[in-house]
Amino acid sequence: MPLSPHSFESLELAHVGRSFGGRAALADLNLTIRAGEFIALLGPSGCGKSTALNCLAGLLPLTEGKILIDGQRVDTLPSEKRDFGMVFQNYALFPHMSVAKNIAFGLQMRKLPRDEVARRVDEALALVKLQEHAKKLPGQLSGGQQQRVAIARAVALEPRLVLMDEPLSNLDAKLRIEMRAEIRRLHQSLGLTTVYVTHDQEEALSMADRLVVLRDGRVQQIGTPEELHDYPANWHVADFMGYRNLLDLTVDRVDGELAHVSGHGIRLVGRSVGTIAEGDLVRVAIRPSDFALDGTPGEVNSIRATVNLVEYQGREFASGLTSSEGLNLFAQTEHAPRTGDQVTMSVRPESVLVYPADLDAAADAGAPSRPAEVLV
Known part of the structure; x- marks a missing residue:
């Protein structure tokens, strides 16, 4: 009989909060997770994602709110x-126990029959392809193999929810890519429901069904990878999702969803996000990959x-540039410019996102205008 995680229909976090010494590390988290979903909690260090995971796991009591299944x-x-x-991030394996005994430990603590423990251990080892390492100690394994043991130990319990706290952060780049695919394979093949904490947006985009972006303990946006990639709700999310060019400009006029902005010797037209009006200070976000270096001087956008730095990144080149008024800019192109070149950077209006510059207003702005059926 194969491993079969216990199922449920939905898990709800309702107004969940956690404070330390009167300071909120997590505030008013509302999230409903459907059975079989892969949810990534994403954000920079200190944003509250691990606190949320530890509250879910029961390692931290809630200060407010409730969790329901x-x-x-x-x-x-x-x-x-x-x-x-x-x-866990550091695997948390018992160094004096064999791989098989590490996987069996939680099952034995639940006082399952010996033959049931043996069956689950064998199936978990097969799932992570470590059958031939069953008698080895963790110290005899590579980092990737140790992480597989940690995953096997978790799924052997047939849990209704799997929680992962930055499980790949200690691995090298090649192993991280391999383990991303492995975790996703296990999630799908076993029908797991998974909550996964990471600070790596590429990792989250490649693995999750939905992402929850946190900042200073509060949710900034919840959505699919495509929604967060293409429609970041505020400039904080845009910054975290790879919109590396953040420019503080002023609104000249607003035409429907298009905002005409200027400052620092440049004029741009882009999509307005949230409520902005003529004369407002705004923060404009543009991805490096959306810039081309073949524009016409003097035109809008x-x-x-001047090119200051060029880095080879495989199929693409990342360039650091400085505008005539000293703005630091970044572009990503297929062909390499030369350091010192004078270029004209151009960008399409649909790739320019214009956000309210005020911190609190930006956090509450909501997602950019798009078809109603894809709103979160």
Whole structure:
């Protein structure tokens, strides 16, 4: 009988908060997770993502709010009664126990019959392709193999929810890519429900069904990878999702969804996000990959700049540039410019996002205008 995680219909975090010494590390988190979803909690260090995970796991009590599974509260239960599996950043394997015994440990603590423990251990080893390493100690394994043991230990419990706290951060780049695919394969093949913490936006985009972006303990946006990539709700999300060019400009006029902005010797037309009006200070976000270096000087959405730095990144070249008025800019192109070249950077209006510059207003702005059916 194959491993079969216990199912549920939905898990709800309702106004969940956690404070330390009167200061909120997590505030008013509202999220409903459907069975079988892969949810990534994403954000920079200190944003509250690990706090949220530890509250879910029962390792931290809630200061406010509640956690429910199919309408029944689970935040009042101790962690061992929640039927969740946990994969830690540092693996948390017992160094004196073999791989098989590490996987069996949680099952034995639940006092399962010996033959049931043996069956689950064998199936978990097969799932992560470590059968031939069953008798080895963790110290005899590579980092990627140790992480597979940690994952096997979690799924052997047949949990209704798997929690992963930056499980790939200690691996090298090649192993991270391999383990991303492995975790996604296990999630799909076992029908797991997974909550995954990471600060790596590429990792989250490639793995998750939905992303939850946090900043200073508060949710900034919840959506699919495509929604967050193409329609960041505010400039904080845009910054985190790779819109590396952030320019502080002033609104000249607004024509429907288009905003005409200027400052620092440049004029741009872009998509307005949130409520802005003529004369407002705004923050404009542009991805490096959306800039071309073949524009016409003097035209709107063209910026004259000098190339300062060129980095080869495989198929593309990343360039650091400086405008005539000293703005630092970044472009990503297929062909390499030369350091010292004078170029004209150009960008299409649909690739220019114009956000309210005020911090609080930006956080509450909501997503850019788009078809109603894809709003989160």
